[in-house]
Amino acid sequence: MAEARTTATPASTNEFAPGQQPYGVDGGITQQQLVYLQVLAWPQTYTDMVNNFGFPTYRTETGDYYRLEGSSWIVIEYSGPQATSYRTE
Template identity: 55%
Template sequence: MSPRLRSGGGLAIALLGQLFFAACTEQQMYDLLYSDGVAIANPPEIADYAPGGQQYGVKGSLSTRQLAALKGLAWPQSYEDVKGTFGFPSHRTETADYYALQGDDSIWVVIHYSGKTATRYTTEER
């Protein structure tokens, strides 16, 4: 094969690539460039994420019974005890764990931390 044909093939591939990327929306382009290669069949809605939170990949939620137990705790609590009792949260920030409240899609139950010590809980609107 001559060098001329190889360079022409490269040009054709480059042109096809440009056409492909020109047909993509901005969001599709972002997804292609920054994807970790894992397809999400049913991505969650933006409202499913805690403010500034990193999604854990689990549907961490509390029942009303667990919320009652949380309300009765003496604070502070250790991180290990909270996880052992309530499991992993839906979302996490540097200082808080966010749990969905089962049966109420409008509320987050938030456990606040100072280091590895749970200092209090609050509820927030989703």
């Protein structure tokens, strides 16, 4: 019997974001938004980030997690109310 093919899915944020809080939204970032994110002058306010990218899929005390078009996670890092940088996971 042939094995069914499976498609790779990104890891759950539970694996690398202990304490994450789901927002109940599909907070994703498009490739076009990623280009915009890469040229931002840091720091940014939380309000600016939400106005530009919407609400994240998950949130921790120090980061907002957005899905990058079904592949990886973009994490906006915060120090208090200021977004200070981003990283991919």
